[in-house]
Amino acid sequence: MTGVQLRRMPLLLREVRGNERLEPLVVQEERSNHVLWSCATAQDIWADNESFLQKAKWGETDFCSTCKEMQETLTVPQLELCACVLRQLWLRRNRWVFYDAFAAPRTLWLSAKSELEEFQQAQHSVTAQHEEQHVVRNIVKWRRPEGDWLKANWDAAFSESSRKMGGGCVVRNCDGEILVAAAWPRSFISNPLQAEALALERATDLCAELGFQKVIFKGDSLILVKDILCKEENMSWYGQLVEDLKPVFTNESSRRLQHGLGNQAAHVLAKLALQCNEEVVCLEEGPREIMNCIDHDKFVSLLI
Known part of the structure; x- marks a missing residue:
């Protein structure tokens, strides 16, 4: 049993005898696409009533393939909101790992929409300032x-x-x-x-x-x-x-x-x-x- 990672269970309760082989614990690396797309908790987000990806295909693919599919099927406003949702998903994962806090799907969607609105307002302010400067420059x-x-x-x-x-x-x-x-x-x-x-x-x-x-x-x-x-x-x-x-x-x-x-x-x-x-x-x-x-x-x- 040297080098084999055992499941967390007292050997006494499992009644291990003799040379009986124990089932090794296979630890898989956590991938970004799993956290943001194919994980069960992520699917709850994308299946929410606010989502426009309720009928999307779920699967363990790489993140680049997922983004490419979004670009081919979604409009620009939908892609912008998706980007904010992906960010909120990753932040929720970090808050759960480090602070043991977990946000509901609807809360996450509301946060993403608010974040997108703030970004668009900031972009509009910068554009307006440059248009005004262009008039006054001469x-x-x-x-x-x-x-x-x-x-x-x-x-x-x-x-x-x-x-x-x-x-x-x-x-x-x-x-x-x-x-x-x-x-x-x-x-x-x-x-x-x-x-x-x-x-x-x-x-x-x-x-x-x-x-x-x-x-x-x-x-x-x-x-x-x-x-x-x-x-x-x-x-x-x-x-x-x-x-x-x-x-x-x-x-x-x-x-x-x-x-x-x-x-x-x-x-x-x-x-x-x-x-x-x-x-x-x-x-x-x-x-x-x-x-x-x-x-x-x-x-x-x-x-x-």
């Missing part, structure tokens, strides 16, 4: 930095259909002359706020790589600027990006972060980046598409 004029400071205007463009972003950055001196203009694409982006954070991150890295000192970074994402300048730890879904950017502006007096809408040149670069396959960097000049913006900003800044 009205606000670019201002020259003072003394030996440089100004780096950064912006991001986001394509929801392709889940792709374009980032743009223009660094100018106090005379309005271009020191560097850069545009870069990124894939697998979930929303405009993430795109703005990644654009700022690349803009700070670019200035560090070129050895620029005393740089003012100015962008039109008020939410991002406030989150970075806030002293409290950011616990939101993109909090790690925010926490990575905070030391750049809190530990160095030569880096400043400001909110502003006079960044038309950076906005044009970000739009152009959506059509690029790789990063483009121009030193002491810029693409012809932004030169009208640069000349206009240089002239108008003399009048301010």
Whole structure:
């Protein structure tokens, strides 16, 4: 019986005698698809009156196959709700394992719907903010930095259909002359706020790589600027990006972060980046598409 895992039952009660062989306990690895789909407790969730998968096929398959079947049969709103239900299922499993608490199927569905509504409202707020900024951007004029400071205007463009972003950055001196203009694409982006954070991150890295000192970074994402300048730890879904950017502006007096809408040149670069396959960097000049913006900003800044 060496190496054999026995069932939990006193040997005395089982009346084990002589060389009688005991039935080994087979312990199977718990798979994610079992927890989220084929387990009896999970089936109770998907068979609830709130569910649109009551007639789905149950089976021990891999999770990717289950998700593929959902994508082929469900609408986009149903898939979004399914994603929230799957998350609530996993959280319920963890609460049961660690806290011995178990939620009813109806409670889980209500939590998933509430979670989805909160997410959609947050997405709507971010989209509305960007639409408002797009209207005001052309009205606000670019201002020259003072003394030996440089100004780096950064912006991001986001394509929801392709889940792709374009980032743009223009660094100018106090005379309005271009020191560097850069545009870069990124894939697998979930929303405009993430795109703005990644654009700022690349803009700070670019200035560090070129050895620029005393740089003012100015962008039109008020939410991002406030989150970075806030002293409290950011616990939101993109909090790690925010926490990575905070030391750049809190530990160095030569880096400043400001909110502003006079960044038309950076906005044009970000739009152009959506059509690029790789990063483009121009030193002491810029693409012809932004030169009208640069000349206009240089002239108008003399009048301010």
